[in-house]
Amino acid sequence: MFSLAADLRAQVGESPVWDAARGLLWMVDILAPCVIRFDPATGVTRRIPVPEVCGSLALCRSGALLVAQRASLVRLDPATGAITPFATLAEEPGENRLNDGKVGPDGCFWVGSMDDRPEKHPTGLLWRIKPDGRAERRREGLVVSNGLAWSPDGRTIWHADSRLAVLDCADFDPATGSTGPWRRLRDFDEATGRPDGAACDAQGNYWSAGVSAGRINVIAPDGTLLRHFDFPVPAPTMPCFAGPDLSTLFVTSLRAGKDPAALAAHPSLGGLFRAEGLGQGAPVPLFAD
Template identity: 35%
Template sequence: MPGSPPNAPCSMRASICALTCWCSDDTRPIRSATPRSSMRSGRARSSRPRPRSPRKNGSPRPGPHASRPRASRSTARTGPGRSKSGSPAGPCGSIRSSPPRSGPRNGRAGDCQSPARGYPRGMSAPVAVALEPCSTGENPLWHAGENALYWTDIPAGKLFRFDPADGIYRKVYEGEPVGGFTVQADGSLLLFRVSDFARFDPATGSLSILRTFRDEGMQRFNDVMADPEGRVFAGTIGTDDRGGGLYRVDTDGTVTRLFRGTRVSNGMGFTPDLRRMYWTDSTAKTISVFEYDRATGSLANPAIVHAAGPADGTPDGMVVDAEGNLWSARWDGHAILKIAPDGTVLERHAFPVAKVSALCFAGPDLDQFYVTTAGGGRPESQPLDGALFHLATGTRGPDRFRSRILL
């Protein structure tokens, strides 16, 4: 199915007219580190009001309960999104938001990148940079060749491109749902759809199907990831609790089933030494590690390294940083978790939405996160449900490998 032209407009809820920077004093992100005591040492402050001297002009000072203008807690730009021409964007059109122009600048309040209360040094609070109300925003992927980010709204069958340089995002594809995609070695995108994978050129909108594929119990492709040799590990969602699984697509287009036995196969990542691979089973709410053979692409000896707790939400998308720690997005968990290789939860970073679906390292130094969310476009949705978020990480991650399928 041909994709839509690259300049197709993207929709926006008219009720959302301001970029939201979630870094006010009312937020209380949670970490595993011991919180500071709410009581300071020393004497308690007196509750009696201090006497005030009259003003020099003789007018009385306002009382303690007099209304005063309050500055907005958001340090991001407010007002409606704007198109490339600078005019306010209506319900349709390319939308301008306010991400950092050249990556996070710690200490600059205007970019909302100063260390937020409750966050580790170097980490920032999440900022909504694209207010697209995605039903299931997923698969954020940084395209280093374009210095741009792509992500999908799976049920809507849409693929978006966000340019951090000007803060504009636009729809580049609309058609059959895209469960996951990779960047190919030639810079094109490899879309894994319901029953095929296809090469897509965002600049022209051209799409060519490379292979069709269906397996028993398979509903559609889901999260995918390229390996160092250009193969692709592709997860699927099943029609029942045992129909989903994990497949390997070799560079010649051959598809091999590795295993089945879950309903929702999800996020993956390699250890820094490329000897092991993590895989998320959203149905069982676990993350497992496999021995990975780079020469053959085979996986062996799976072992569960992390099982989600009752209040953790469901593990969804995942990345691994340069130090070997896992970062797991939590569906219905309001958070992303930083997890040690042994499965210990090191940090929990709260989000203002419940369904946090996936994340990726991005930026010239791969020291930023873009995070997708879900739940938008419904009567019960909150204003930020389904938005794309940005935050500084305080760490770095490897770039995703590029696929070389049938090139």
């Protein structure tokens, strides 16, 4: 079902984003730290170093990339590798770093943070970054913010906490970016795995990487687990629908923290994997710069 698309050996591969205009897939290795460019047509990869840990990225209308660093965002020119400051989140606690992020139907970049210490506390925040660089706090009390996604009609936002193993959702206004009250949609257990990165399909189902159970979970809008797909290596981190018709599923993975036995059994940990025909994705908007 899944095959190895690129043997990246990423420490923490994350945030795959499909670039339809260029026919490329962008992603990050959080700890390298670098942005990775992958060409599905040729299998060629290119790594672009960035100054700090990079939790996620967004594709901009201008063609630039917006990259979430520890407590700031930078613009990356994908052609030259040039980096320029974009926004600083001065209210982020010093023990935090930015994590999962995605562009919403409002054209803004939504990005959450996490406690980066081994003993984690609910210090994480969820931000809405506007095209002019202004930042709005939208949630607090998170441990590991993750799994942002929107329904195809833009009327529902999903948001997970990996450490608490929960998935929440809220009504969403695509025109204003406002949300209704958050409600608990699902709790996860050891069988399903903790929810990591996510994507939405064209039918409005939520595809979540069960990072601690080695599987991809497909969840209905009412929270029902519809089905799951076993992953070829432990620790898938985030799915992304790609290709001309968004019917190719790419999934990143991690190898950081795995013991020698796991690395010996699964040498392609940290790789990028692909599968065809599992579903069709909903398009992810571009940052409205």
